[in-house]
Amino acid sequence: xxKTGLILGPFLFLITILFLDLAPxxxxxxxxxxxxxxxxxxxxxxxxxxxxxxxxxMVLYPxxxxxxxxxxxxxxxxxxxxxxxxxFLIALAMEKWxxxxxxxxxxxxxxxxGPARIILGFMIAGAxxxxxxxxxxxxxxxxxxxxxxxxxxESRFERKETHNFTLGLMLGIAYSCSIGxxxxxxxxxxxxxxxxxxxxxxxxxxxxxxxxxxxMALPISIVMLAVVWLMLTRVFFRMPGHLTLDxxxxxxxxxxxxxxxxxxxxxxxxxxxxxxxxVFRSPLHLGSVTIPGWSQxxxxxxxxxxxxxxxxxxxxxxxxxxxSDDADSPAIMxxxxxxxxxxxxxxxxxxxxxxxxxxxxxxLSDQIGSSFGALADFHPxxxxxxxxxxxxxxxxxxxxxxxxxxILPILASLSVDMQVNxxxxxxxxxxxxxxxxxxxxxxxxxxIVFGSGRIRIHEMAxxxxxxxxxxxxLIATLFYILGPAILDIDLGSVPDWAVxxxxxx
Numbered sequence: 001x002x003k004t005g006l007i008l009g010p011f012l013f014l015i016t017i018l019f020l021d022l023a024p025x026x027x028x029x030x031x032x033x034x035x036x037x038x039x040x041x042x043x044x045x046x047x048x049x050x051x052x053x054x055x056x057x058m059v060l061y062p063x064x065x066x067x068x069x070x071x072x073x074x075x076x077x078x079x080x081x082x083x084x085x086x087x088f089l090i091a092l093a094m095e096k097w098x099x100x101x102x103x104x105x106x107x108x109x110x111x112x113x114g115p116a117r118i119i120l121g122f123m124i125a126g127a128x129x130x131x132x133x134x135x136x137x138x139x140x141x142x143x144x145x146x147x148x149x150x151x152x153x154e155s156r157f158e159r160k161e162t163h164n165f166t167l168g169l170m171l172g173i174a175y176s177c178s179i180g181x182x183x184x185x186x187x188x189x190x191x192x193x194x195x196x197x198x199x200x201x202x203x204x205x206x207x208x209x210x211x212x213x214x215x216m217a218l219p220i221s222i223v224m225l226a227v228v229w230l231m232l233t234r235v236f237f238r239m240p241g242h243l244t245l246d247x248x249x250x251x252x253x254x255x256x257x258x259x260x261x262x263x264x265x266x267x268x269x270x271x272x273x274x275x276x277x278x279v280f281r282s283p284l285h286l287g288s289v290t291i292p293g294w295s296q297x298x299x300x301x302x303x304x305x306x307x308x309x310x311x312x313x314x315x316x317x318x319x320x321x322x323x324s325d326d327a328d329s330p331a332i333m334x335x336x337x338x339x340x341x342x343x344x345x346x347x348x349x350x351x352x353x354x355x356x357x358x359x360x361x362x363x364l365s366d367q368i369g370s371s372f373g374a375l376a377d378f379h380p381x382x383x384x385x386x387x388x389x390x391x392x393x394x395x396x397x398x399x400x401x402x403x404x405x406x407i408l409p410i411l412a413s414l415s416v417d418m419q420v421n422x423x424x425x426x427x428x429x430x431x432x433x434x435x436x437x438x439x440x441x442x443x444x445x446x447x448i449v450f451g452s453g454r455i456r457i458h459e460m461a462x463x464x465x466x467x468x469x470x471x472x473x474l475i476a477t478l479f480y481i482l483g484p485a486i487l488d489i490d491l492g493s494v495p496d497w498a499v500x501x502x503x504x505x
Contacts, residue, residue, distance in 0.1 A: 093267045
């Protein structure tokens with residue numbers, strides 16, 4: 001697939017440049033389409049590393065006369081990038097000092113009881129941690145704890161008897177890590193990609209703040225988590241009534257952590273304060289009630305954004321001294337934390353943002369939007385469902401970040417042409433990109449639990465395809481209900497900021 005993509009991408013690029021003329025009065029549109037096709041093929045086939053493909057606009061935009069290098073380069077380092085970096089540094093501090101494991105074990109101890117409740121405890125812990133730290137890191141931490149419980153169950157009962165519990169627990173860990181990330185802007189890369197692409201596509205619109213996203217997405221995430229837990233424990237994997245679980249394993253692991261260290265308490269305080277500052281930075285609209293934001297108390301509230309908060313709080317980690325005996329760590333965080341930042345993801349983000357800007361300045365967004373004029377009479381809820389379905393199953397075989405960055409600029413132009421609020425299509429698409437539950441390759445958590453050796457592909461696919469479909473219905477329906485009230489979406493019209501400053505406007 002990689003070799004095919006490596007050849008197919010440039011071939012389609014040349015075909016588009018030489019033989020297509022999408023807009024006779026604007027040749028830049030066709031050239032931009034060629035760049036988009038090349039990036040899409042290389043991203044989908046993973047022909048070269050994703051972040052390497054993301055650098056193509058820096059080379060091709062100046063060569064093709066789309067955008068000069070001086071204008072393209074800043075797109076790779078906007079405020080959303082710094083929100084991601086600040087949030088990730090706080091997450092790395094949680095991992096470094098073991099706070100994430102303490103939080104996970106605390107939740108599991110509080111919720112756990114019978115087998116079904118143990119699964120619920122793991123799912124709540126996985127979802128909560130994935131709201132703030134990498135879902136990959138969360139799954140890597142949760143699977144060994146889960147396997148210890150599985151082995152303890154298998155020592156008391158036959159492996160055949162405990163198989164349903166094992167499947168429910170492992171899949172519960174994987175799915176909860178993906179579902180939890182939906183709830184916050186920093187929870188998963190597609191959410192951050194949306195925030196920036198929306199701002200690029202519609203510069204006159206009010207940016208989506210952390211708090212607004214959280215209030216909108218958290219209920220969707222909670223409902224999905226509850227439904228998935230019920231399906232795993234009541235529909236797919238019913239637990240035999242005689243199975244009992246000795247909670248001593250979880251208790252022992254928690255006790256082995258000892259009392260919270262000074263560093264853990266500092267990181268917990270910074271993490272908690274950061275979350276509060278993010279949520280309440282800008283006014284929160286809860287139907288008829290509006291909670292004022294703390295940024296309104298600042299001399300220049302319009303200059304404060306979530307990236308500013310993230311970096312300020314992350315910098316505190318480098319200023320507060322550590323009391324650890326480790327001489328290499330004089331402060332809570334050190335240079336090693338910066339080296340562990342996922343710079344490849346940062347470049348991947350930048351490539352997606354550059355792609356969105358290219359769609360806008362070249363007029364390709366307008367061209368795509370007008371090509372789908374037949375969809376203008378399509379009911380918005382049906383369109384939302386179709387978008388959710390497409391993203392959910394497409395991300396089973398492609399990077400959800402790259403896929404989101406390819407699709408969102410198209411949806412931005414399509415929504416304007418359909419005369420609907422762009423948020424009505426773009427946000428459900430973003431949420432659905434996190435809901436790939438069928439294949440081990442779909443998400444890192446899926447791959448990690450598959451690596452436990454206790455799940456076969458057909459077992460994951462059989463459960464995953466049903467939960468994929470359930471997720472499509474839940475996301476489309478819940479967002480259609482909650483989105484208009486929380487994000488001030490008028491279902492009957494396209495907003496002025498989309499008409500005046502939409503793609504190509």
